[in-house]
Amino acid sequence: MRKRKIAAIALGITLVGAGAAAYVASPTIHAGQTGEAPELGRHGEYAIGTSVKKFALEDRTKITTWGAISGNLTDTDRELSVRFWYPAKTGNGDTAQYSHVMRPPGKDPVTISAQGVAVPDAEAIAGQKYPLVLMSHGFGGWDTQFSNLAEQIASHGYIVASINHADMPIDGVTSFLLSFGNVLVDRTLDQRQILTQILDDAQSGSHTYAAQIDSGNVGLIGYSMGGYGAIASAGAPYDFANDPMSNIPATARTVMEEALEKPLPIKSLVTFSPWGGQPDSRAWTADSIGKINKPVLVIAGNQDDVVNYEEGVKWLFENMTGSDRYMLVYREARHNIVGNDFDLEADGNFTTAEFLKEPVWRSDRLNAINQHFVTAFLDMTLKGDASKADYLNVPTADSNDSNWPIGFGEQLNGKMADAEQSDHWKGFQRRWAVGLEMKRMEKKP
Structure with missing residues (x-):
């Protein structure tokens, strides 16, 4: 009996070893990825x-310290840059390095960077048309913070x-309040004016990629705050009855209300x-949120303590x-839950890590x-690829309940379902x- 048990153990070790050897020896089924x-x-x-292209945004205003007290806004010239990525004829050439200097309040500036795969100013593919995706970052973010997602x-x-x-820099409580107040006003207006100009460029063919x-x-x-702006841009008018929306100066509110009356040609919305949506800073009513009539993909963490997952994000959804x-x-x-995987110094300040990491x-x-789910959703909603719905209509609401039986000793080696x-x-x-x-x-019938 003892000999049989030892033999069985030896056989098990042999099988495990053989399986491991087979796993190491065989290349993965998705070479290069x-x-x-x-x-x-x-x-x-x-x-x-x-x-990169710069856009001049006309008829804009700015909340200053005096404006916040008096309700009188300062007229301003607002110019923003937009980073474009587009299908190109070739990927040959030096690839882009995306660098940004973060300036945490009370801390030394931190330079962070990400290596891209796109080639700066590469020649666009002529004679082809591709859907347009506009991206809008969060409070204090920047255009290449999600370059990995954009490139993919x-x-x-x-x-x-x-x-x-280009959110106003923050160095204390007063500047934080002013910066955040301007973000409340600016996000959807920026999105609207820039999208309109990009589509005008597309009609004129003033740039090769614009003609695409x-x-x-x-x-x-x-x-985050880009999602706040995007929800309004997609068709949900703001409710100015609650704080902090009620604190927006009347002139700015009028501009926002007039802008929101003009529909944008958006067919698909993704919000991270x-x-x-959170009760203490709710920007919409349930009725106004219900006016969005485009397909939506919301992505969130269930422990989000910034926007309140349970009472905020779920309420919006x-x-x-x-x-x-x-x-x-x-x-x-x-x-x-979104953003490049930046390498941070081991002894760097925690404020930077807390802003970027999970x-x-x-x-x-x-x-x-x-990238997997956003690509599936955009292909389905913008390219009309109905087959991509299979990636979203998952068989189990909880991924942990997924079931994939295999035979004893079977090696899948990276096979995807x-x-x-x-x-x-x-x-x-x-x-x-x-x-x-x-x-x-x-959607409700």
Whole structure:
């Protein structure tokens, strides 16, 4: 009996060793791509170029210290830069290095950078049309903070335009209040004016990549305060009855109300951790949120303590009753669920890390999953690719309940779920769809 037991153990060790050897010896089935990225979270078929253009925004105002007291706004010339990514003829050449200087209040400036794959000013592919995706960052963010997401979307056949909103720098409580007050006014107005000018450029063909734009298929992506602006840009008028919206000077409110009366040609909306749903700073009524009639993808962490996941983000999602919508939820994640995986100094100040990083989730993992679902959603809503709905209409609301049986000793080596694994989240590797939830709601008839 003892000999049989020892033999069985030896056989088990042999099988495990053989399986491990086979795993190491065989190349992954997705050569050249990170093994753990889900299927659509990988670079697409297009080489991409990138360039920057400045836009002058007319008839704008600014809240100053005196203006906040008196209610009188200062007229200002507002000029913003927009970073574009677009399908290019070739990817040959030096690739872009995206650098930014963060200036945390009371701390030394911190320079952070990300290596891109796009080639600056590469020649655009002529004679082709691609959907346009406008991106809008959060409070204190910048245009290339999500360059990884922008590059990946562009590589799948999109023109991506990321606004640099140039939020007022913060060095104390007063400057914070002024900066945030201007963001409340500026976000949707920036989005509206810049989108209008980009579409005008598309009509005139003034730039090669602008001539690539399919003006009939426009998507909008907003993070945090960019999401706040994007929700309004997508058709939800603000409610100025509650704080802090009620503190916006009357002149600015009038401008915002007049702008929101003009519909934008947006067909698809993605919001990451959107601000404005939380009860203590609610920017809309349930009725106004229900006026959005475009498909929506909301992405959030269920421990978000900045925009209040339970009473804020969920409230927004549930009250978007005029749209077919999805909500991807990262369990145990807080607010910073999107953005480049920046390398920070080991002894750097914590303020920078807290602004950019998640305490539980790795940034590179978040990026790969975001890219997967955003690509599926945009392909479905802007390109009319109905097959991409299979990636969003997951078989189990909780990814941990996904089921993918395998035989004893079977090595999958990075295989991603397809139609044959119908009980598993499509495009994810076995055991790798964890910690996620997908909620789906249809618009009211």
